[in-house]
Amino acid sequence: MIVLKLGGSVITEKDRPETLDGDALARAADAIAALEGDEDLVVVHGGGSFGHHNASEHGITTTAGTHDASAALDVHGAMKTLNQFVLGRLLERDVEAVPVHPFSAGRRDAEGNLQLPTGQVETMLTEGFVPVLHGDMIAHAGEGATVVSGDELVATLARALEADRVGLCSTVPGVLDGEDAVIDRIDDFDAVADVLGASEATDVTGGMAGKVRTLLALEAEASIFGLEGLESFLAGENPGTTID
Ligand SMILES: Nc1ncnc2c1ncn2[C@@H]1O[C@H](COP(=O)(O)OP(=O)(O)OP(=O)(O)O)[C@@H](O)[C@H]1O
Numbered sequence: 001m002i003v004l005k006l007g008g009s010v011i012t013e014k015d016r017p018e019t020l021d022g023d024a025l026a027r028a029a030d031a032i033a034a035l036e037g038d039e040d041l042v043v044v045h046g047g048g049s050f051g052h053h054n055a056s057e058h059g060i061t062t063t064a065g066t067h068d069a070s071a072a073l074d075v076h077g078a079m080k081t082l083n084q085f086v087l088g089r090l091l092e093r094d095v096e097a098v099p100v101h102p103f104s105a106g107r108r109d110a111e112g113n114l115q116l117p118t119g120q121v122e123t124m125l126t127e128g129f130v131p132v133l134h135g136d137m138i139a140h141a142g143e144g145a146t147v148v149s150g151d152e153l154v155a156t157l158a159r160a161l162e163a164d165r166v167g168l169c170s171t172v173p174g175v176l177d178g179e180d181a182v183i184d185r186i187d188d189f190d191a192v193a194d195v196l197g198a199s200e201a202t203d204v205t206g207g208m209a210g211k212v213r214t215l216l217a218l219e220a221e222a223s224i225f226g227l228e229g230l231e232s233f234l235a236g237e238n239p240g241t242t243i244d
């Protein structure tokens, strides 16, 4: 069982609102379609230039919510638009991709912890589908609705489904050190904290520091790599940075 996140920074042009990077998405879809064997795959995608701009305009983050349904739907609608593009590129390649919209499926409790039932995802997998989730809005006790990042969804799914492998395909070839070289392995947040930054583009969910923190908390080993590493990751290798 593999849980794979396609970073919004890879599949969109993150600096230009609601702009797809069609070539990059096609390459990612090619790599997924080439996955051999009968390994289960769950795909999660991030927002990139879809979702983050809308959330930022409304002042919505993962902790600061809104009770304004039209603001929530603005962000959710942008993410559904991107989800349609991702599904479309996968379907064109005969990947049996089906959507799961987290806004309709999960919630956060008053402490902000994500609760995401996964029965539908498990049944989809058993029936031969590739579930495709995405960063989204989510009902949040006491806050209205907040943003849930694709990274959080990956971590929650990996735990619930007992994933063997977790991959984050981003726009960088891995986590970079102070000299921009890829760090091979990270097992301690403090050892790398000073090189981990936010995203360079509009991003309400935490950039690289948030990713490393989230992945370190997982039991399964995880990899962060660029588009050029996606095929080898799906083939069982460990491109980029391994987080354990
Ligand atoms: N030490 C680091 N190594 C690599 N990237 C870093 C580092 N510090 C900060 N970054 C930034 O983190 C970005 C990746 O995080 P980002 O959240 O944008 O990725 P994503 O998950 O692909 O996109 P999205 O959040 O839209 O889904 C890089 O593009 C880079 O700007």
Ligand SMILES: C=C(C)CCOP(=O)(O)O
Residues within 6 Å of the ligand: 008, 045, 046, 047, 048, 050, 051, 052, 055, 075, 079, 134, 135, 136, 137, 147, 148, 149, 150, 151, 204, 205
């Ligand atoms: C709704 C939004 C902003 C999606 C956030 O998902 P991410 O790009 O994985 O951080």
